[in-house]
Amino acid sequence: MPKEIDRDGLRRMVEAGAQLVEVLPAEEYAEDHLPGAISLPLSHVDAGGAEVLDKTRPVIVYCWDIA
């Protein structure tokens, strides 16, 4: 079950090597994204799209807000 994480937790985990993934459309990623995040829009979160990620490391996903 995915776990919720807050801003401070995110920073700690990214420093420790977690992968940060923005799942918003690519246009929104291009304008603004968190430092070091990669773009993987929700519509691309499938077996092919997820190949850019390392399954052995934690992954943190985010979008715009809780909606």
Added chain:
Amino acid sequence: MSPRAAWRLESLGFTEVYDYTAGKLDWLAAGLPTEGTNAQRPRAGSLARKDVPTCALDEALGAVRDRVRGQGWDAAVVVNEERIVFGLLRAKELAGDGERLISQAMRPGPSTFRPYVLADEMAHHMVDHNLESSPITTSDGRLVGLLLQKDVVDVARKSG
């Protein structure tokens, strides 16, 4: 959107998946740096005057006025010990009866804006609504600084 992505990744065999549910909005609202085409554009948070005088609800207006003017300002933000914004004192409020408490003299509940708002958007809004200054706060209401219309209009004009 992110919860669905998180669950989908788990279904694909990822065993340690986290969801930053507060998302990009929370990050931007905290005034933290970003990457991307907007990253270098001036925003409200970077233009806000961080040295704006602050005061507490239970201070006397006269003492605050002396302090504020002594620092070369004609505005102050009313905050608590956590820098949560309660009110604003512009020139008009500062000119009031010096015996009054700040809680009575201030303009309560001023509109606040988030640090990530782009300068040109802020400039239009402040001019359209005749706002000479606006507090910039984080999403939990903490003061970042006071944005002056003259500052943001100047920057918007140069960048536009």
